[in-house]
Amino acid sequence: MNALLEVKGLHVDIPLEAGVLHAVRNVDIAVERGKTLALVGESGCGKSLSVLSIMDLLPSKAAWTADSIFFDGQNLEQVTAGQMADIRGSKIAMIFQEPMTSLNPCYTIGNQLEEALLRHKSVSRQAAQDRAVFLLEKVGITAATSRLKQYPHQLSGGLRQRVMIAMGLMCDPPLIIADEPTTALDVTIQAQILALLASIQEEFDMGMILITHDLGVVARIADTVNIMYCGQVVESGEANDLFETPLHPYTQGLLRCIPIPGKTNPGSHLGSIPGMVPTPIGDQTGCVFQNRCDYVFAGCMTTAVEQTAVASGRTYRCLLSPEKCKKNIKQA
Amino acid sequence: MMEATGPFKDVSFPTPMQMTFRQAKRHKGFLIGGTVLVLIILMALTAPILAPHDPYKQDLSNRLKGPIWHAEGTWDHPLGTDNLGRDYLSRVMYGARISLLIGVAAMLISGVIGTIMGVAAGYFGGKVDMVISALITVRLALPIMLVALAVVALVGGSLLIVVLVLGLMIWNRFALVIRASTQQLRAMDYVNAAKTSGCSTLRIIITEIMPNILNNLIVVATLEITRAILIEAGLSFLGMGVQPPLPSWGLMVAEAKEFMLFSPWMIMIPGGAIFALVLSINLLGDGIRDITAPEGR
Amino acid sequence: MTTALLQTEDVTKVYKISTGIFKGKQSLTAANGINLDVNEGEVMGLVGESGCGKSTVAKIILGLEKATSGNVIFAGAPIAGMDRQEMSRRIQPIFQDPYSSLNPRKSIEAIVSLPYRVHKVGDKRAMQVRVAEILETVGLPARMRYSYPNQLSGGQRQRVAIARALMMSPELVICDEPTSALDVSVQSQILNLLLDLQEQQGLTYLVITHNLCVVEHIATRVAVMYLGRIVEEAETKALFANPRHPYTHALLASVLTPEPQLGLPETHLGIAYPNPIDPPSGCTFHPRCPQATDVCKQARPETRVEAGHLVECHHPH
Numbered sequence: 003m004n005a006l007l008e009v010k011g012l013h014v015d016i017p018l019e020a021g022v023l024h025a026v027r028n029v030d031i032a033v034e035r036g037k038t039l040a041l042v043g044e045s046g047c048g049k050s051l052s053v054l055s056i057m058d059l060l061p062s063k064a065a066w067t068a069d070s071i072f073f074d075g076q077n078l079e080q081v082t083a084g085q086m087a088d089i090r091g092s093k094i095a096m097i098f099q100e101p102m103t104s105l106n107p108c109y110t111i112g113n114q115l116e117e118a119l120l121r122h123k124s125v126s127r128q129a130a131q132d133r134a135v136f137l138l139e140k141v142g143i144t145a146a147t148s149r150l151k152q153y154p155h156q157l158s159g160g161l162r163q164r165v166m167i168a169m170g171l172m173c174d175p176p177l178i179i180a181d182e183p184t185t186a187l188d189v190t191i192q193a194q195i196l197a198l199l200a201s202i203q204e205e206f207d208m209g210m211i212l213i214t215h216d217l218g219v220v221a222r223i224a225d226t227v228n229i230m231y232c233g234q235v236v237e238s239g240e241a242n243d244l245f246e247t248p249l250h251p252y253t254q255g256l257l258r259c260i261p262i263p264g265k266t267n268p269g270s271h272l273g274s275i276p277g278m279v280p281t282p283i284g285d286q287t288g289c290v291f292q293n294r295c296d297y298v299f300a301g302c303m304t305t306a307v308e309q310t311a312v313a314s315g316r317t318y319r320c321l322l323s324p325e326k327c328k329k330n331i332k333q334a
Numbered sequence: 335m336m337e338a339t340g341p342f343k344d345v346s347f348p349t350p351m352q353m354t355f356r357q358a359k360r361h362k363g364f365l366i367g368g369t370v371l372v373l374i375i376l377m378a379l380t381a382p383i384l385a386p387h388d389p390y391k392q393d394l395s396n397r398l399k400g401p402i403w404h405a406e407g408t409w410d411h412p413l414g415t416d417n418l419g420r421d422y423l424s425r426v427m428y429g430a431r432i433s434l435l436i437g438v439a440a441m442l443i444s445g446v447i448g449t450i451m452g453v454a455a456g457y458f459g460g461k462v463d464m465v466i467s468a469l470i471t472v473r474l475a476l477p478i479m480l481v482a483l484a485v486v487a488l489v490g491g492s493l494l495i496v497v498l499v500l501g502l503m504i505w506n507r508f509a510l511v512i513r514a515s516t517q518q519l520r521a522m523d524y525v526n527a528a529k530t531s532g533c534s535t536l537r538i539i540i541t542e543i544m545p546n547i548l549n550n551l552i553v554v555a556t557l558e559i560t561r562a563i564l565i566e567a568g569l570s571f572l573g574m575g576v577q578p579p580l581p582s583w584g585l586m587v588a589e590a591k592e593f594m595l596f597s598p599w600m601i602m603i604p605g606g607a608i609f610a611l612v613l614s615i616n617l618l619g620d621g622i623r624d625i626t627a628p629e630g631r
Numbered sequence: 632m633t634t635a636l637l638q639t640e641d642v643t644k645v646y647k648i649s650t651g652i653f654k655g656k657q658s659l660t661a662a663n664g665i666n667l668d669v670n671e672g673e674v675m676g677l678v679g680e681s682g683c684g685k686s687t688v689a690k691i692i693l694g695l696e697k698a699t700s701g702n703v704i705f706a707g708a709p710i711a712g713m714d715r716q717e718m719s720r721r722i723q724p725i726f727q728d729p730y731s732s733l734n735p736r737k738s739i740e741a742i743v744s745l746p747y748r749v750h751k752v753g754d755k756r757a758m759q760v761r762v763a764e765i766l767e768t769v770g771l772p773a774r775m776r777y778s779y780p781n782q783l784s785g786g787q788r789q790r791v792a793i794a795r796a797l798m799m800s801p802e803l804v805i806c807d808e809p810t811s812a813l814d815v816s817v818q819s820q821i822l823n824l825l826l827d828l829q830e831q832q833g834l835t836y837l838v839i840t841h842n843l844c845v846v847e848h849i850a851t852r853v854a855v856m857y858l859g860r861i862v863e864e865a866e867t868k869a870l871f872a873n874p875r876h877p878y879t880h881a882l883l884a885s886v887l888t889p890e891p892q893l894g895l896p897e898t899h900l901g902i903a904y905p906n907p908i909d910p911p912s913g914c915t916f917h918p919r920c921p922q923a924t925d926v927c928k929q930a931r932p933e934t935r936v937e938a939g940h941l942v943e944c945h946h947p948h
Contacts, residue, residue: 019356020345044814045785142902158904159681188680189841190900193885197895215814218887222895232341245891259819261848262888263871268848269826272819278784280342293340347782350736523732524742527795530693531746532719545736 112150364621443501448508456516556619676850
């Protein structure tokens with residue numbers, strides 16, 4: 003296996019006044035070179051926190067543990083803070099959601115791009131500049147040399163996000179993490195940025211973790227998917243397989259909620275998931291989805307549900323058998 | 335389909351009031367500042383009942399007696415007597431009334447002026463904002479002390495004059511802070527919702543905007559009380575504020591100046607009192623600001 | 632023939648923006664001659680991306696902004712002359728952000744009953760009855776009236792906003808991105824609620840959004856805006872089946888549905904991004920249009936209407 007990043011048993015706890023918030027529980031993440039893993043879930047499911055804990059960027063109050071974290075052969079639990087800072091940026095790049103606030107308004111684009119490289123590798127300023135121009139052109143920005151002297155406020159949101167992608171690539175990292183990279187962008191720009199990410203990933207043979215709540219984005223660009231709900235991974239597998247045969251009731255419910263032009267009947271009721279996401283404070287008894295599931299039975303409230311593996315890499319976290327789950331898709 | 339109780343025990347979130355109380359109970363600065371301030375206020379309120387002597391009664395045979403920790407001190411005058419034989423403890427107790435009265439009165443007057451100006455400038459923007467901002471700039475160009483001195487030189491100093499001058503001068507911080515807060519709140523959707531519900535402008539300002547600027551308002555109010563107290567102490571020290579024989583702490587510091595070398599306690603006691611009052615109000619104000627900081631979602 | 636409940640006639644809104652200390656004020660035309668008719672009982676969708684002016688149009692209709700020129704006619708009468716209180720009985724908004732549309736210092740009862748109390752419809756008892764009624768209508772428990780916004784989830788807050796809007800039984804509800812800030816599972820709940828309420832109470836909606844899937848699902852007619860102009864308008868089915876303007880085409884192509892076999896769309900739009908303060912000449916879409924010709928750079932296109940399908944393009948499909 004070509005595993006670039008392999009995380010097993012990730013836990014993130016945040017102490018709050020009302021108790022300890024178990025924001026992430028027993029999460030596994032696996033990314034290969036040249037492939038995209040999507041972490042999908044609604045707000046509060048822990049997808050951003052999972053990734054921030056891998057990068058060691060959690061707020062000071064939060065505490066994370068993992069059974070194992072291996073990145074490119076290196077055990078990330080044993081690195082010092084300084085070594086982790088070196089890895090961040092040069093080996094793992096991160097792109098955030100808000101292009102308007104990700105760039106420092108006081109420095110030029112060129113300055114920030116060069117800094118991304120110079121921080122990690124001792125090369126000449128000229129070499130850094132050349133690489134910046136090269137990457138700006140790669141991300142589709144024309145007249146790259148003159149753009150270097152521009153300030154962030156002179157660029158639109160879509161252009162800024164392209165600059166962020168270029169910045170992430172400055173050190174040629176093997177892994178890129180994109181946290182909701184297109185959520186704040188217009189729909190017509192979104193498709194372009196996603197296509198850009200896909201082509202860059204292929205060209206530089208990078209692994210990518212894409213965090214999003216948008217199932218449409220996931221379907222079109224991801225290779226493997228982890229569906230997260232309330233801090234746990236409830237289903238994972240190859241994207242094509244998962245969308246064709248969603249097993250977990252939550253995944254099925256989510257897909258029924260989305261209106262698809264041409265497929266869902268306009269004006270009719272959309273599928274919905276009744277209830278609200280629980281707040282994971284204190285001990286968990288039973289399945290995390292029990293209070294919103296259409297197929298809940300007595301066992302769901304008492305058994306701690308583990309992941310069931312249907313095939314290699316294809317898992318779901320439910321007490322129902324795979325056959326029953328497949329039948330549920332057809333019934334809905 | 336069965337009714338499931340949910341994987342986690344239900345956690346109820348407190349109301350804004352409850353959250354404020356909980357945080358207040360834990361904040362050290364708030365508690366210390368609050369306690370000292372309450373003590374000083376109690377001292378001021380109960381002065382007529384608890385003060386051992388009349389603060390104006392002079393007894394020249396008994397002048398410059400040291401406080402209780404000196405060899406000559408007696409419990410009859412626990413904090414000693416001043417150069418005219420007046421009991422120091424009683425003067426300190428009555429002095430608290432003056433400081434608090436001036437602080438609160440000046441804060442109220444300037445608060446009303448500053449809040450009205452700040453809300454008007456922040457809510458209406460445009461020309462109203464231009465005019466009010468110009469007024470604030472003019473006010474900032476005038477040094478308070480010099481204006482106070484000029485006024486006192488013209489009409490003489492007294493408690494009333496000091497309160498009026500301060501009240502009409504120290505509203506600038508109110509105006510600026512309230513203006514900034516109101517500008518932020520004006521863009522909120524609930525203000526738009528109130529407009530589309532048919533609320534009049536005045537109603538919107540009072541019911542939608544004011545409750546949300548109350549936090550900042552309280553913090554600024556505590557700061558302005560201390561500002562007023564310190565300026566009054568300064569003016570009285572210069573002989574331009576409250577006139578003798580009123581036991582203003584600033585005046586007591588001035589009167590004790592001559593005796594500083596041989597009876598240092600005379601200057602340290604009222605000085606310490608001013609320090610304690612100002613510090614406690616500042617701690618309280620800081621505490622309120624921390625406690626009422628935007629509750630994270 | 633159904634009567635138009637709302638008509639905007641050539642509504643234009645120009646803002647003066649200061650673009651720097653020495654550059655003085657420049658004009659930003661947020662809405663440029665908008666002609667929109669919303670019929671009674673209809674759900675009109677107004678779609679467009681950021682900066683197209685759809686929110687500005689909403690604010691003008693609600694009376695929160697004054698149009699620089701043009702008229703808004705509601706039920707036959709211009710709103711410019713209407714009393715603010717009367718307007719508020721008949722036209723109500725639902726805003727996008729459930730976190731800023733509720734006053735954090737007020738209880739749910741105080742928030743929802745505001746229109747009732749402002750119009751002095753009844754006494755306190757009658758108000759409480761109505762609040763309980765309306766909370767139930769939007770699917771919230773009546774005891775929630777004592778809670779505060781910080782204790783509610785995003786979906787619950789949006790329901791409260793809907794309850795407040797329906798308090799006075801309005802005729803027209805302007806929904807400005809009603810579900811954009813909500814999770815997918817909550818979004819469908821709110822959309823179902825909006826559809827039910829429309830049927831039960833005979834409401835007319837103007838739904839403003841950038842989400843084409845939502846619009847296709849709930850709107851009867853759709854208008855597409857670009858840089859302050861309506862570039863296409865038609866019945867939903869017709870627009871989605873046969874988009875005539877290149878921008879609508881690109882917009883529809885950009886929609887990413889959860890169908891993995893379709894891959895990523897190619898919109899052929901290029902990376903030029905319009906500056907609303909200095910819009911392109913002629914047809915404002917020409918720098919990004921894959922079909923632009925010389926005439927597109929020089930002249931503004933005419934508005935053509937064929938069988939209820941409006942399009943503003945030199946070379947419509």
